[in-house]
Amino acid sequence: xxxxxxxxxxxxxxxxxxxxxxxxxxxxxxxxxxxxxxxxxxxxxxxxxxxxxxxxxxxxxxxxxxxxxxxxxxxxxxxxxxxxxxxxxxxxxxxxxxxxxxxxxxxxxxxxxxxxxxxxxxxxxxxxxxxxxxxxxxxxxxxxxxxxxxxxxxxxxxxxxxxxxxxxxxxxxxxxxxxxxxxxxxxxxxxxxxxxxxxxxxxxxxxxxxxxxxxxxxxxxxxxxxxxxxxxxxxxxxxxxxxxxxxxxxxxxxxxxxxxxxxxxxx
Numbered sequence: 001x002x003x004x005x006x007x008x009x010x011x012x013x014x015x016x017x018x019x020x021x022x023x024x025x026x027x028x029x030x031x032x033x034x035x036x037x038x039x040x041x042x043x044x045x046x047x048x049x050x051x052x053x054x055x056x057x058x059x060x061x062x063x064x065x066x067x068x069x070x071x072x073x074x075x076x077x078x079x080x081x082x083x084x085x086x087x088x089x090x091x092x093x094x095x096x097x098x099x100x101x102x103x104x105x106x107x108x109x110x111x112x113x114x115x116x117x118x119x120x121x122x123x124x125x126x127x128x129x130x131x132x133x134x135x136x137x138x139x140x141x142x143x144x145x146x147x148x149x150x151x152x153x154x155x156x157x158x159x160x161x162x163x164x165x166x167x168x169x170x171x172x173x174x175x176x177x178x179x180x181x182x183x184x185x186x187x188x189x190x191x192x193x194x195x196x197x198x199x200x201x202x203x204x205x206x207x208x209x210x211x212x213x214x215x216x217x218x219x220x221x222x223x224x225x226x227x228x229x230x231x232x233x234x235x236x237x238x239x240x241x242x243x244x245x246x247x248x249x250x251x252x253x254x255x256x257x258x259x260x261x262x263x264x265x266x267x
Contacts, residue, residue: 001029010037042210049212049227053093057086096228100211103235110153110239114263117147117182117189120154124161125180128169136174143182149263150189156236157260163229164193164256171197171254188242188262194255200248208246209234233258 001012012033016026064083067073102108121141132139161180168178172195181192200208207213212227237244237258244258 001033005033005036010040046211050097053212053227054090057089060086093228096232099232100228100235103239108156108235108239110156112151112153112240114149115152115154115157117150117191117260118143120150120157120161120191121180121182124158124165127158127162128165132169132178135169135172137169137172138177139180140177141180143180144184147182147184147189150260151263152240152260156239160233160236160258161193163233167229167256168193168195168197168254171195173197176253185259188260190257190259192255192257194253196253199250199252200246200254201250202248205246205248209244230256 001014004012010033013030014026016023016030018026061083064073064079068075068079073079099108121143125139125141129139165178165180172178176196178196179192179194181194183190183192209230211231213230233256234244237260240260242258242260244256246254246256248254
């Protein structure tokens with residue numbers, strides 16, 4: 001079985017017939033084989049997803065440029081603006097992939113300092129208040145008083161809040177509500193971004209932090225969703241030695257929780 005894996009046949013399983021060291025080795029081998037095969041499939045799928053998500057804006061850009069070159073379309077400011085929008089999408093995707101590669105290599109730079117959890121929530125709410133109002137969604141902040149300071153990179157944390165709030169507003173209908181919360185936890189401070197949208201099926205929840213994973217396969221980048229947002233959230237939170245998880249009820253909304261460490265005590 002090991003020789004077959006070496007030749008590229010990754011999904012191998014050996015029969016476990018003893019409970020001694022050889023049996024333990026066989027069970028470890030089977031687990032390794034499953035995980036290697038799964039990682040390889042995820043790599044293939046991610047490569048296909050990257051190609052798909054890059055192809056769409058490139059096709060739009062190429063189509064406009066070719067039509068203007070051939071004189072089919074006039075080079076108007078509006079058409080240049082549409083091309084620029086697609087270029088910005090490409091730039092954002094490349095930057096997101098770069099951030100994830102840095103996180104994988106343990107090279108994501110953090111400028112951590114003591115920050116008030118309330119300040120993070122209020123800043124995020126002020127940035128997204130206008131967008132929420134335009135969509136007819138109520139944006140609220142709930143926080144406990146006298147929360148301890150947390151130790152984090154505020155700019156990176158705003159990337160987390162940007163991704164989470166963008167998702168929440170995208171999936172919450174007019175008349176709904178998005179709530180930002182913060183409360184003490186065993187390991188630090190727990191933040192929550194909660195919405196009253198359509199929710200996520202239970203079987204999808206374990207996968208929503210995977211790269212390019214979309215619970216709704218009909219949602220493409222045309223809707224502004226690359227499938228990298230929650231993967232970036234997970235990478236940034238874990239780079240801070242925090243943890244992130246989700247809770248959802250189909251038809252009853254989704255809550256994304258993440259826990260951040262406390263700021264070190266000054267002497």
